[in-house]
Amino acid sequence: QVQVVESGGGLMQAGGSLRLSCKASGRTFSSYTMAWYRQAPGKERELVARITISGALLNYADSVKGRFTISRDNAKSTVYLQMNSLKPEDTAVYYCNARRSPTLDYWGQGTQVTVSS
Numbered sequence: 001q002v003q004v005v006e007s008g009g010g011l012m013q014a015g016g017s018l019r020l021s022c023k024a025s026g027r028t029f030s031s032y033t034m035a036w037y038r039q040a041p042g043k044e045r046e047l048v049a050r051i052t053i054s055g056a057l058l059n060y061a062d063s064v065k066g067r068f069t070i071s072r073d074n075a076k077s078t079v080y081l082q083m084n085s086l087k088p089e090d091t092a093v094y095y096c097n098a099r100r101s102p103t104l105d106y107w108g109q110g111t112q113v114t115v116s117s
Contacts, residue, residue, distance in 0.1 A: 009111030020081040022096030029077035038092035086115045
């Protein structure tokens with residue numbers, strides 16, 4: 001069992017920056033692919049960014065490329081999402097996901113990010 005806890009959300013003006021953190025419990029963090037998803041009101045949850053075990057392969061949604069950066073620190077069992085040049089359309093609840101297999105797939109409770117224009 002892995003528990004993931006997000007932090008770092010809040011209210012920011014457009015053009016600003018925020019850094020989200022997701023800390024995972026357990027000693028097997030380094031064996032999980034980590035990802036950030038978000039869900040805006042009335043919309044489906046969407047993938048924002050994903051980072052593989054070694055950090056060698058990164059995936060980003062087109063809407064955040066060039067503005068968001070995902071990274072991980074396996075020694076701290078933490079994954080980060082640096083969000084720059086924030087836009088009002090980035091407003092959503094951001095969720096951290098740890099996945100190793102279809103049955104080893106864990107989600108956090110989410111952290112609210114609100115970007116005002």
